Amino acid sequence: MSDCIFCKIIDKKIPARIIYEDEHVLAFEDVNPQAPVHTLVIPRKHIPTLLDIKEEDNNLIGHLVKVANKIANDKGIAKRGFRIVANCNPESGQTVYHIHLHILGGRQMHWPPG
Numbered sequence: 001m002s003d004c005i006f007c008k009i010i011d012k013k014i015p016a017r018i019i020y021e022d023e024h025v026l027a028f029e030d031v032n033p034q035a036p037v038h039t040l041v042i043p044r045k046h047i048p049t050l051l052d053i054k055e056e057d058n059n060l061i062g063h064l065v066k067v068a069n070k071i072a073n074d075k076g077i078a079k080r081g082f083r084i085v086a087n088c089n090p091e092s093g094q095t096v097y098h099i100h101l102h103i104l105g106g107r108q109m110h111w112p113p114g
């Protein structure tokens with residue numbers, strides 16, 4: 001989508017610190033990190049919210065989570081513990097309407113989240 005900031009990152013029209021990419025997904029560092037590790041994993045396919053995921057996206061979503069796990073492993077936070085967050089719609093705090101997993105780690109997480 002032409003006005004989607006994450007599609008622009010995918011198309012390399014705006015810069016990002018990309019740490020992983022393959023045919024289906026991309027991972028890059030969050031520009032406003034909330035933890036020592038804060039990486040975003042996104043599908044190349046433009047899907048606005050979690051509610052827009054279709055049956056045909058099942059493999060894609062599984063792959064997205066596996067890539068998130070790989071990044072947690074590569075960054076050395078997997079065994080210590082990490083959090084995956086996916087916000088959906090305004091009250092959750094979603095600001096970018098292209099689905100993404102936040103991988104957060106490297107510090108003690110708290111519950112309930114803010």
Ligand code: AMP
Nearest residue numbers: 005016029030031032087093094095096
């Ligand atoms: P959410 O609020 O769940 O929609 O998360 C959007 C995330 O994208 C926020 O954590 C932002 O800091 C991050 N973000 C927005 N623009 C960029 C960008 N150009 N590069 C990297 N991260 C971004």
